[in-house]
Amino acid sequence: MKRRSTPSKTAVLSALEQAGTALSHDKILTKVGDRFDRATVYRILNRFCDDGITHRIVADDGKQYFALCEGCSHEAHAHNHFHFRCLGCDAVECLSSEVTVGLPAGYRAENFNGVISGYCAGCEA
Amino acid sequence: MKRRSTPSKTAVLSALEQAGTALSHDKILTKVGDRFDRATVYRILNRFCDDGITHRIVADDGKQYFALCEGCSHEAHAHNHFHFRCLGCDAVECLSSEVTVGLPAGYRAENFNGVISGYCAGCEA
DNA sequence: TAATTAACGCGACAAAGTCGCATTATAGTA
C-alpha cells in the first residue's frame, strides 16, 4: 500500500500549508477550487491522518478540522494542545499551551481533543 | 415562555440522573424506552442546555453528549473540565481535573470542550 | 371548566461523512 502522488493530494497539502491553520473539509474543497470530488478529499484527509501528516480536530460544531502536524515527529505525536474556533470567522487555530490531564487508574488515553470556541481579536466587537 | 412539566421531560431527566454520566441522544431515547419522538427528545435536551440544567459535550466522534450540571450554579457555569469517552463501552464521564488555558490577547472564550478518548479500566484488555 | 400556549408527533429536510464499484492514472518493471 504505497502512497502515490496525485494532483488532488498535492493541492490539498498546499492548501493546508498556505492556510497555516486548521481547515474544515468544505473549506479545503473551496480552496482547491472544487476541482476534486468530495469523497476524494475526505479520503485524502483520512490518509493524511493515518500517515501522521495531519491531525484531526473535532470542534464543538461537530465538524472535523484538519491541520498539518508541525513540530511533532511521526513516531510521537504531541497533540495535547488546545484549539480555538472563532464563532465569527470560523477559523480554527492552534493554541500554544500544552496541557496534561490526569486520568483515573487503569485508563489509557488514545486521543486528546480540546477546543475552545469564542471570538478572536479581529471578530471581537 | 414558562416551562411545563411533561412526561417526556421527566423521563429524560431521570434517565440522566440514573446514568450519572453523560449520555448521547440515542442512548437517552433507548433509556426512556423509545416512548417519545426523536425530535422531542432533542428539543428537551436543547431546552435543558438553555436552562442550565445540562451541559453539552461534543465528543471526538462528532456526537453530542449531555450531562447534568452538578456543582455549577445557574449563573456561573464552570465547565472547564475534561470528559473521557471510552472507545470500548462508549461511556462518557466527567474528569475531575479543572483546566485553565491561556488565550491570546483580545480573545474571548465562550465555550470549553475537552474530550479525551481511550479505554477505561473495565474495557482495557 | 375554559382559554392560552408550551410541548408533542410527524414528516421532511440539511449537513457531514462513508462506502461500493467501475474507471483512471501513477509507479515500478521488463
Added chain:
DNA sequence: TACTATAATGCGACTTTGTCGCGTTAATTA
C-alpha cells in the same frame, strides 16, 4: 518506452446526526 499492478479517483447511494415547520395535544392559570 511499453506493460502491468494497483492506488486513487469520480460518481452515486447511503447512513447518521440534528433541525425545522406545522397541525394537534395537553399542561397551566384563571
